[in-house]
Amino acid sequence: MDRISWDQYFMAQSHLLALRSTCTRLTVGATIVRDKRIIAGGYNGSIAGGEHCTDHGCYVIDHHCVRTIHAEMNALLQCAKFGVPTDGAEIYVTHFPCLQCSKALIQAGIKTVYFATDYKNHPYAVELFQRANVKTEKVELKETVIDFSKIASPPTLTQ
Ligand SMILES: [Zn+2]
Numbered sequence: 655m656d657r658i659s660w661d662q663y664f665m666a667q668s669h670l671l672a673l674r675s676t677c678t679r680l681t682v683g684a685t686i687v688r689d690k691r692i693i694a695g696g697y698n699g700s701i702a703g704g705e706h707c708t709d710h711g712c713y714v715i716d717h718h719c720v721r722t723i724h725a726e727m728n729a730l731l732q733c734a735k736f737g738v739p740t741d742g743a744e745i746y747v748t749h750f751p752c753l754q755c756s757k758a759l760i761q762a763g764i765k766t767v768y769f770a771t772d773y774k775n776h777p778y779a780v781e782l783f784q785r786a787n788v789k790t791e792k793v794e795l796k797e798t799v800i801d802f803s804k805i806a807s808p809p810t811l812t813q
């Protein structure tokens with residue numbers, strides 16, 4: 655039996671979270687990891703209890719949906735809310751972070767950003783990551799790594 659790698663496992667988790675996104679413009683998921691353990695997760699969505707873009711349409715100003723809190727930001731804020739340190743942690747995101755999220759990740763002490771898809775990679779974000787010694791690495795999700803049929807079927811009993 656092939657074991658799933660840590661990179662694929664965490665990246666798969668981010669893709670799973672992305673399915674919870676409520677902003678129709680982009681479904682994004684983010685998983686913050688420290689010492690190979692998931693400490694937080696987030697997806698693109700409105701504030702807790704707020705209206706969803708999926709129900710009301712996006713609230714677009716200057717080509718951006720202002721209702722949405724980005725996945726990376728949601729994951730960081732979950733850590734802030736529950737007092738979980740992010741210094742030295744890593745993040746797995748489905749898309750390359752926007753400039754605002756990039757700055758927040760650097761400031762929160764995130765040391766590595768793994769992303770599955772390039773997305774309007776802002777040159778200034780790339781520059782800031784380099785200057786802050788934050789590693790960015792593309793980790794594409796291999797869809798073949800997830801095969802729930804391996805575990806979904808009951809074990810065959812042998813007599
Ligand atoms: Zn939206």
Ligand SMILES: [Zn+2]
Binds near residue numbers: 726752753754
């Ligand atoms: Zn962002």
